[in-house]
Amino acid sequence: MILTDKNCDRSLIIQSVAKVEAACFSDPWTPRALDDLLCASGSVFVCSADNDGNITGYVCGQIAADECELYRIAVSDKYRGKGYAKELMEYFIEECRRNNVRGIFLEVRSSNVPARTLYEKYGFQNIATRKNYYRNPTEDAIIYKYEA
Ligand SMILES: CC(C)(COP(=O)(O)OP(=O)(O)OC[C@H]1O[C@@H](n2cnc3c(N)ncnc32)[C@H](O)[C@@H]1OP(=O)(O)O)[C@@H](O)C(=O)NCCC(=O)NCCS
Numbered sequence: 001m002i003l004t005d006k007n008c009d010r011s012l013i014i015q016s017v018a019k020v021e022a023a024c025f026s027d028p029w030t031p032r033a034l035d036d037l038l039c040a041s042g043s044v045f046v047c048s049a050d051n052d053g054n055i056t057g058y059v060c061g062q063i064a065a066d067e068c069e070l071y072r073i074a075v076s077d078k079y080r081g082k083g084y085a086k087e088l089m090e091y092f093i094e095e096c097r098r099n100n101v102r103g104i105f106l107e108v109r110s111s112n113v114p115a116r117t118l119y120e121k122y123g124f125q126n127i128a129t130r131k132n133y134y135r136n137p138t139e140d141a142i143i144y145k146y147e148a
Pocket of ligand 1: 024071072073074075076079080081082083084085086087108112113114115117118121
């Protein structure tokens with residue numbers, strides 16, 4: 001099930017996603033930063049949920065003209081391997097198409113095999129490497145592009 005701020009309370013989305021962020025990333029976004037993005041122009045911000053309505057993960061990005069940057073996709077540890085990221089990615093790509101996006105860009109840590117496998121499964125192409133781009137720990141970023 002996909003939840004957005006159209007069919008789910010905004011503060012519940014922010015609280016739940018902040019918990020996913022804190023559990024998944026060394027540089028988690030604050031509730032304030034998440035709220036700003038949710039309200040920003042061109043924002044694509046959706047959550048996945050289980051049958052009981054518990055938020056399991058989320059994806060967010062921002063459209064500008066005919067391009068979109070996918071900022072984050074994450075699923076809580078206990079819900080991984082159940083297809084939630086696929087549901088989120090399919091919704092995200094479809095939403096980009098509905099908005100006439102032609103290219104979706106993202107960057108990811110080079111060692112992040114689950115995420116890179118997910119992106120490549122959906123046809124994202126590795127187009128560049130940024131050496132030592134990430135900190136904590138230091139690591140290359142791989143840039144991917146999807147032709148929508
Ligand atoms: C990447 C992530 C979102 C995948 O979520 P998920 O709900 O477990 O993924 P799904 O069950 O929908 O699997 C979708 C596809 O992702 C890939 N995948 C997921 N987990 C994987 C793993 N451990 N190893 C390799 N590929 C994996 C596979 O291609 C899988 O498709 P398949 O099941 O048909 O083989 C999740 O591991 C996560 O939240 N990681 C931490 C946050 C993160 O690093 N996000 C990316 C950077 S923003």
